[in-house]
Every structure is written in structure tokens, then in C-alpha cells.
Amino acid sequence: MLGKIKTITVREYKATVKTKTFLISMIIVPIFMFAGLIVMKLFGDSVDTTDKNISVIDRSGIVAESLVRIAEERNKDEVYETKDNGELKKIKPKYIFNIIAPDDENPDKQRYQLSEKVRNKEIFSFVEIGKNVLHPKNASSDESDFSNVIRYYAEGAALDDIRIWVGNPLNNEIRKLRMKEAGIDPGQVTELMQWVTVNGMGLYSVDPYTGEYIEAKESSEGEAIFAPLIMMMIMFILSLLGAQPLLNSTMEEKSQKISEVILGSCSTFDFMMGKILGGVGASLSAALVYVGGGVIALKYMDRSDLIPLDLIPWFFAYATLLITMMGAIMAALGSTCSTAKEAQSLAFPGMLPMIIPMAIWIMIVREPMSNFSTIASLIPPLTPMLMLLRQSTPYHIPAWQTWTGLFGVIIFTLFTVWASARIFRIGILSSGKAPKIGTIIKWVFRND
Amino acid sequence: MENTIEIKNVTKKFGDFTAVNDLTLNVPKGSIYGFIGPNGSGKTTTLRMLMNIIYQDSGDIHIFGEKYKQSFKDRIGYLPEERGLYKSMKVRELLHFFGKLKNGKNILAEADKWLKKLDLYNWRDEKVETLSKGMGQKIQFIASVVTSPELIILDEPFSGLDPVNRDVMKDAVLELKESGTTVIFSTHDMDIAEKMCDYVFMIYKGKKVLDGTLDSIKNNYGTDIIKIMSEGGLQVLKEVQNEIKGIENINDFGHIQEIRIEKTCNPQNILRSLIEKTAVSRFEISQPSLHDIFVRIAKPVVENDGEVKNAG
Numbered sequence: 020m021l022g023k024i025k026t027i028t029v030r031e032y033k034a035t036v037k038t039k040t041f042l043i044s045m046i047i048v049p050i051f052m053f054a055g056l057i058v059m060k061l062f063g064d065s066v067d068t069t070d071k072n073i074s075v076i077d078r079s080g081i082v083a084e085s086l087v088r089i090a091e092e093r094n095k096d097e098v099y100e101t102k103d104n105g106e107l108k109k110i111k112p113k114y115i116f117n118i119i120a121p122d123d124e125n126p127d128k129q130r131y132q133l134s135e136k137v138r139n140k141e142i143f144s145f146v147e148i149g150k151n152v153l154h155p156k157n158a159s160s161d162e163s164d165f166s167n168v169i170r171y172y173a174e175g176a177a178l179d180d181i182r183i184w185v186g187n188p189l190n191n192e193i194r195k196l197r198m199k200e201a202g203i204d205p206g207q208v209t210e211l212m213q214w215v216t217v218n219g220m221g222l223y224s225v226d227p228y229t230g231e232y233i234e235a236k237e238s239s240e241g242e243a244i245f246a247p248l249i250m251m252m253i254m255f256i257l258s259l260l261g262a263q264p265l266l267n268s269t270m271e272e273k274s275q276k277i278s279e280v281i282l283g284s285c286s287t288f289d290f291m292m293g294k295i296l297g298g299v300g301a302s303l304s305a306a307l308v309y310v311g312g313g314v315i316a317l318k319y320m321d322r323s324d325l326i327p328l329d330l331i332p333w334f335f336a337y338a339t340l341l342i343t344m345m346g347a348i349m350a351a352l353g354s355t356c357s358t359a360k361e362a363q364s365l366a367f368p369g370m371l372p373m374i375i376p377m378a379i380w381i382m383i384v385r386e387p388m389s390n391f392s393t394i395a396s397l398i399p400p401l402t403p404m405l406m407l408l409r410q411s412t413p414y415h416i417p418a419w420q421t422w423t424g425l426f427g428v429i430i431f432t433l434f435t436v437w438a439s440a441r442i443f444r445i446g447i448l449s450s451g452k453a454p455k456i457g458t459i460i461k462w463v464f465r466n467d
Numbered sequence: 468m469e470n471t472i473e474i475k476n477v478t479k480k481f482g483d484f485t486a487v488n489d490l491t492l493n494v495p496k497g498s499i500y501g502f503i504g505p506n507g508s509g510k511t512t513t514l515r516m517l518m519n520i521i522y523q524d525s526g527d528i529h530i531f532g533e534k535y536k537q538s539f540k541d542r543i544g545y546l547p548e549e550r551g552l553y554k555s556m557k558v559r560e561l562l563h564f565f566g567k568l569k570n571g572k573n574i575l576a577e578a579d580k581w582l583k584k585l586d587l588y589n590w591r592d593e594k595v596e597t598l599s600k601g602m603g604q605k606i607q608f609i610a611s612v613v614t615s616p617e618l619i620i621l622d623e624p625f626s627g628l629d630p631v632n633r634d635v636m637k638d639a640v641l642e643l644k645e646s647g648t649t650v651i652f653s654t655h656d657m658d659i660a661e662k663m664c665d666y667v668f669m670i671y672k673g674k675k676v677l678d679g680t681l682d683s684i685k686n687n688y689g690t691d692i693i694k695i696m697s698e699g700g701l702q703v704l705k706e707v708q709n710e711i712k713g714i715e716n717i718n719d720f721g722h723i724q725e726i727r728i729e730k731t732c733n734p735q736n737i738l739r740s741l742i743e744k745t746a747v748s749r750f751e752i753s754q755p756s757l758h759d760i761f762v763r764i765a766k767p768v769v770e771n772d773g774e775v776k777n778a779g
Contacts, residue, residue, distance in 0.1 A: 026567045026568050030564055034553075272551070280545070283611075284541075284569050286537055
């Protein structure tokens with residue numbers, strides 16, 4: 020039996036790795052990955068240096084001039100960089116604030132007119148300073164009363180750097196004014212007002228061999244978001260390379276009647292397992308290239324500290340289980356189809372264990388210890404991608420969760436293989452139109 | 468006589484449709500057993516059950532004197548009705564793959580031997596997709612015999628082959644029999660079945676309707692066929708049919724006509740009547756051919772919804 024599985028595995032493996040898709044993926048995917056990182060690095064600091072004209076409606080009448088003044092100082096100090104040859108290079112846009120008189124009779128009309136100016140690119144954005152920003156308590160409790168806030172209007176306000184920048188000088192000015200009112204000389208409290216940066220750090224650890232303390236590393240955005248994403252993306256690509264092709268290859272073997280010839284030599288289980296293991300083998304070959312290539316590249320770049328050595332065994336364990344699970348699902352679904360169109364229609368539901376993690380990964384990365392993240396990562400079909408994602412974040416995931424997740428995936432993978440074998444056994448010899456999902460599920464539990 | 472296959476009261480249903488109904492059949496070792504029957508009668512289902520690709524609902528199948536074991540697949544060569552080859556593989560690579568699946572020994576040497584025998588040796592390193600349909604069929608046949616199995620099951624091995632390749636395939640099958648292999652094949656070609664098979668089994672609407680040696684089957688049907696060649700041809704024969712009772716059927720082939728007579732009908736009366744009307748150059752009383760028997764059974768006018776008399 021094992022010999023037959025091996026024979027089918029070897030054929031499936033060779034057939035998969037010889038396909039153009041696989042070969043291209045082996046070359047293109049790392050190129051895209053590294054090119055993406057290089058592009059991000061190259062253009063990460065690149066900004067639009069076009070000057071930004073911003074209108075200011077100051078209903079308080081006390082802070083706008085200060086904003087204009089601080090902006091002018093910024094424009095003078097921060098916008099240009101002196102190159103080695105002495106030339107000035109513009110590295111940031113100028114913020115040019117233009118104070119306009121508030122229309123108290125019809126404020127909405129004024130806001131609309133300014134919005135139209137933004138749309139027509141006459142100005143970049145406008146700021147509206149509420150009349151009660153100095154004394155927010157004077158504002159009514161009515162939710163529609165915005166007199167104690169500063170509102171920033173722009174086409175992309177949420178991600179706009181100006182919105183973030185504006186808050187600082189305005190708040191400083193407001194605080195100074197409040198201190199003046201309280202009889203405190205702002206000049207004397209400069210140190211009190213000094214902003215202290217909070218650096219995001221990882222955690223200290225102890226070297227198990229020397230007992231020395233290992234200093235915590237500064238945690239970067241890249242480490243917190245991109246490292247987990249890369250791990251998950253590699254796993255997604257591996258599934259696409261090894262498991263997804265089983266849908267079409269099984270369908271083709273069925274429609275071209277190759278399956279019946281093979282079933283004349285082995286059982287349906289041998290046939291299916293051989294195919295799955297061939298897919299797993301192809302995926303793991305790609306994984307070795309990707310991971311090995313990544314490790315070599317990081318060592319070459321003298322960034323061995325970025326290699327998540329502790330995660331690599333987990334990565335291979337989860338990748339093997341995910342591809343086995345996905346391969347079984349794809350082979351079973353492929354066995355029920357006779358045409359490429361039918362196979363295509365089943366591809367989406369079959370790929371849900373890969374698609375769902377891709378849809379929710381950002382929530383998991385932001386809050387890897389939340390209940391949602393914990394529960395989602397313990398749902399067996401989602402565990403390989405989501406648990407690994409959580410483990411790739413700087414947070415420490417409790418051991419019971421990782422081991423429970425792994426155990427759950429093993430059990431679920433075995434169940435998937437068993438259920439798929441039952442579907443495969445009926446599907447591979449069936450003819451006519453592809454059955455509905457409900458019928459396929461019935462095949463799993465059919466008593467025969 | 469030792470049997471390679473013993474099928475006892477086997478029934479297979481697909482939903483409400485009974486594909487094979489209470490079938491009992493013994494295939495003697497070293498024989499060529501022909502499976503005949505109209506399309507959809509249950510031949511392929513029976514062959515698939517023999518290969519354990521599908522399972523019977525009831526009844527027993529014994530192969531090589533034992534209940535079916537998975538390992539028996541290594542001792543049985545199988546050529547399915549619809550050919551299935553990996554198009555992107557090379558011929559020898561493909562034969563090696565199928566041979567390995569049956570745990571074969573000296574696969575490549577055997578493959579080369581058969582490739583030479585079937586005149587495909589020069590194509591051994593070509594991809595399957597470059598082969599013609601007939602070549603593909605021969606490759607599929609080699610795949611089924613490359614491990615020298617004790618039993619070979621061929622589902623319509625001669626369909627789609629030109630006369631030259633049919634002869635090549637026929638010789639190959641006879642050679643297997645000579646070497647002691649038990650061969651089962653299904654066919655729609657009654658001429659081939661009649662000439663090659665030691666035993667013929669016919670299944671119709673899932674039921675066995677014929678089973679035995681060709682002679683025993685024909686003896687059951689008696690000598691009720693008369694082949695006639697005359698100047699008057701069909702026209703005169705129709706006149707004779709009106710005069711003499713007991714001529715059941717006239718089958719016109721243009722130059723020659725075949726009539727089937729009832730047991731009570733005397734052929735001499737027919738001859739006398741013919742001679743009075745025209746010059747007769749041939750008047751041959753014979754047993755029905757397998758083709759005749761097949762058509763008699765499988766014609767849609769069969770009474771009682773397929774409940775035909777078992778000649779075997």
C-alpha cells in the first residue's frame with residue numbers, strides 16, 4: 020500500500036513541480052516579495068512636496084495667528100535639506116495657512132464653499148477651530164455642538180499628515196493661553212511642557228546558556244506587522260502551489276478516465292493520499308526555497324537577528340498540516356467535477372480556510388491577545404495561518420494555546436482526509452453534473 | 468476445472484436502477500471469456516466489480532479461489548472501456564508508472580518487449596499526446612499487461628482500432644492465453660467473440676441471458692437459419708413466406724438472404740417452393756451466429772420487459 024502511495028506521490032510531485040505555474044512562482048514570488056520590500060524602503064520616505072494651502076476658520080479668534088506663525092517657522096526650518104554639495108533640496112511640502120473670517124450666520128454654507136474649493140484643488144484643506152477650545156466646558160452637552168473641538172476637512176483627512184501636525188501647535192498655544200489666564204508664566208514652564216517620546220520595546224530575556232540578560236529590542240512597525248504578514252503570505256502561496264492544483268488535476272484525471280486506470284491498481288485512499296502527499300512535497304520544496312532563501316538573504320545582509328528561528332519548526336508543521344488539509348479538500352472537490360467550469364465554481368468554498376485568515380489578519384495582528392484572536396486561531400481550519408500569525412507578533416502566546424491549536428489541526432486534518440476519502444471514493448467514479456455541496460456532505464456520512 | 472473467478476448471486480444497484488441482478492458466473496483458469504451485451508446492460512459494472520473499483524450490494528466474488536483482497540489488483544491487468552493516459556508523460560515513463568503501481572518486476576524490459584511487439588518501440592520516448600488514438604489504445608493495452616498478470620480484464624479492447632491493429636491486438640490476446648493467462652474481454656464485435664472466445668457470457672438489463680461455450684449456446688438455439696442465394700432474391704422469398712407458414716423473419720443482405728424458421732417448419736418445403744419460382748444457387752441450413760442470437764435477445768421487442776429465455 021505504501022509503495023503505491025509513494026509511486027503516485029512521486030508522479031504527482033514531478034507533475035506539479037514541472038508546471039510553468041510552479042516554476043514561475045518559485046522565481047517570481049521571491050522577486051516580488053523582495054522587490055516589494057525594496058520599493059517600500061526606497062519610497063518609504065517619499066512624500067508629495069507640493070505646497071499645501073490650508074484655510075483656517077478660527078471661531079475662537081485666538082489661536083489661528085499662532086498656527087500661521089508656527090507653520091512659517093516649520094516651512095523655514097524643515098522643508099529644505101542641504102545636500103553635501105550645498106544645494107537645497109525640498110523634502111517636505113510647505114504648509115501655508117490662510118485665515119478667513121468665519122461666517123457665523125451660515126456656517127454650513129461656508130463649509131460647503133470651502134469643500135468645493137478643496138474639490139477644485141484651489142486649496143488643500145481647511146481647519147475649523149471651535150469657539151470654545153480655550154474653555155471646552157462652556158460648550159453645551161449637545162452632541163451637535165462642536166465648539167470645543169478642532170475639525171480638519173480634507174479629501175483624505177484620516178490619513179493626512181497635516182491633521183496630525185496641526186494638533187500640536189494648536190494645543191500648545193491653547194495651553195499657553197490657559198496658563199496665562201491662570202497667572203502662570205508659560206516661559207517658566209517650558210520644561211513642564213516638554214514632550215517625552217515613548218519608545219516601543221520588546222521584552223528582556225535571558226540567554227539559556229550564559230545566563231546573561233538579553234536586552235529588549237526596539238519593536239518596529241515592520242516587525243509588528245510585516246513579519247507576521249510575510250509568514251502568512253508564504254503559507255498562502257504554498258497552499259496555492261501544492262494544494263489548489265489538486266482540484267484541477269483530479270478533475271482532469273476523472274474526465275480523462277485516468278482515474279479508473281489507476282483505481283485498477285490501487286484503492287481510492289491510496290490514490291488520493293498519493294496525490295495529497297505529492298502536493299505537500301511540492302509545497303514543502305517551495306517552502307525550503309523561500310525560507311532558506313530568506314535566511315541566507317538576511318544573513319548576507321547581516322540581519323540574522325530578524326530570522327525567527329523559534330517559529331520555523333512551527334511554520335513547517337502548520338504548513339504541512341494546512342496543505343494536507345487543503346489538498347484533501349481540493350482532491351475531494353475535484354473528484355466531483357467533470358469540467359473546468361465546475362471545478363472553478365467549487366474553488367472558492369474550498370479555499371475558505373485560506374481566504375478567511377487573509378481577510379481578518381489585520382485584526383489579529385493588532386490585537387493578537389484579544390478573545391477574538393484567540394478563538395479564531397483555535398478554529399482548526401484557520402489555526403495554521405492565524406496561530407502562526409499570532410506567534411509571529413512580538414506578543415508571547417501562551418503555550419497551551421499553541422499546543423491546543425496544533426493538536427486541533429492534527430485531529431481536523433485527519434478528519435478532513437477521512438471525509439475527503441469518502442467523497443473521493445464516490446465522486447471519482449460518478450458521472451454527469453457535479454453534485455451540490457449538500458449532496459457532497461451527505462456522501463461523507465453515507466452508510467455503505 | 469479450476470476457476471479464476473467465481474461470482475455468486477451478485478447484485479449491484481445505483482439508486483433505484485439495478486445494474487447487475489443476481490449474477491452467477493464462473494471463469495475457468497486459462498480461458499478467454501467474452502462478455503457481450505448491449506450498451507448499458509451491465510458489462511462494465513460487472514468488470515468494475517471484478518476490479519473492486521465498485522462494490523457489489525450483495526453476493527460474493529471470489530478471485531484466485533479467495534475473497535477479494537486489495538493485493539489481487541497486482542495480479543490483474545485492467546484495460547478500462549474509456550482509455551486514460553497522462554498526456555504529458557513519455558511512453559516508457561508512463562508504462563513504468565503503471566507497472567510500479569502494480570508492484571511489477573522488470574517493468575522497462577517488459578515494456579520494451581511489448582512496444583516492439585505492437586510496433587511502438589520507436590515512440591517509446593515520445594509524449595503520449597503525440598500518439599494517434601490507435602497508438603494510445605495499444606499503449607493502454609501494454610500498461611495492462613506489462614506486469615505479466617495472471618488475469619487480464621479488457622473492456623472493449625478492439626473498439627476504435629483499424630483492421631491491421633485489430634489483428635495485432637487479437638494476436639496479443641491469444642498469446643496471453645497461450646502463456647496461461649485468463650482473459651476476460653467485453654466486446655460489441657460478435658465476429659471477434661465468436662472466433663476468439665472459449666466461453667461467451669451475455670448480460671442484458673443486468674441479467675445473465677447467455678453463458679457457456681459457443682457450441683452449447685448455438686445448440687440451444689438449434690439449426691433454424693437458412694442462407695439463400697437465388698435469382699429472384701428477396702421478392703421471391705416474400706412470395707414463399709406468404710405460401711409457407713413458419714418463416715419467422717427474413718434478413719436481407721442484398722445478394723443473399725437469411726431466413727429464420729420455426730421448429731415445425733420443414734426446410735425442404737421452402738426449397739421446393741423456391742425452385743418452382745426461381746433458380747437457386749445456394750441453400751444452406753445452419754445454426755444461428757452469435758450476432759443472430761445477440762440480436763434476437765437484445766431487440767427492443769423482447770417480451771416481458773427483458774425476461775428472455777436463458778439459452779445457457
